[in-house]
Amino acid sequence: MRMVPPVLTALIALSSAAAPAESAGPTDPQIAAIVVTANQVDIDAGKLAESNAHSKDVREFAQLMVTDHSGVNKSATELVTRLHVTPEANPTSENLKQGGEQNLAQLKGLKGRAFDKAYVDHEVAYHEAVLAAVDKTLIPSARNAELKALLVKVRPAFVAHLEHAKHLQAALTNKGA
């Protein structure tokens, strides 16, 4: 377990880099790819946790992540299709993808409570990083009003997920103490 999970480095870099030069932010096709990839990464981790998590609460959380992020991705895909915006892979989306794969590889080597803790710790850090990127980069950079509106609309889901994950994290810490 690392201090900064690999999937997050791309988001952290994204959220800290864009502030000074607004014009250097991602384009709408790049934002679309970042959104879809960020959701997919969490869906993939959730699918693994649905079957591998030890605690029922963690399995239910994982199931919620799969459902909610699938819903967000369906909505995002429908919107960009309607807007004729083709998601364009970029360093951030590629890093997210690679980080997601590394996270999965790490989780696959764990069992029981160690799995739960690693998964939930990562979910807390992941949702914090996604929120920072949404607030500092994705929403300010989005040019199309509907794409911006979608980001604004789904933001509270990330907040709710983060609170939920933190609650689980605290419960797991207490159990382990």
Next chain:
Amino acid sequence: MRWLAPGAAGLALLTSLGASAAPGDGGAAGRTHQVTIEGVQFHPGTLTVRRGDRIVWTNEDPFPHTVTADAKAKATAKAGADARVFDSHSLAPQASWTYVASRRGEYPYACSLHPTMKGKIIVQ
């Protein structure tokens, strides 16, 4: 907490509530109130209605929610002879669910999937 038949359970509950609410209504047609579920929140969060009114929740989020009266509401409802609590079960994106308010009282509720989502119905 878990998946329940998305539309069927809610529809069955709606039908039974709708039918049984009529006698207590004194024949007056109730108003219909809308609660929008969007951004992982109930809008409005607190709604005051009169007995016989209909409340329609519509899920505008791209993922499921529930409208589930919490344990406190159950305790309140049990004080009456006709104990009744509400639970929409899983409400799909764009789906609506209707509850007819038949008993006075305060009914705190939440989304059983997203525990941070809370609302309250006050029936006068």
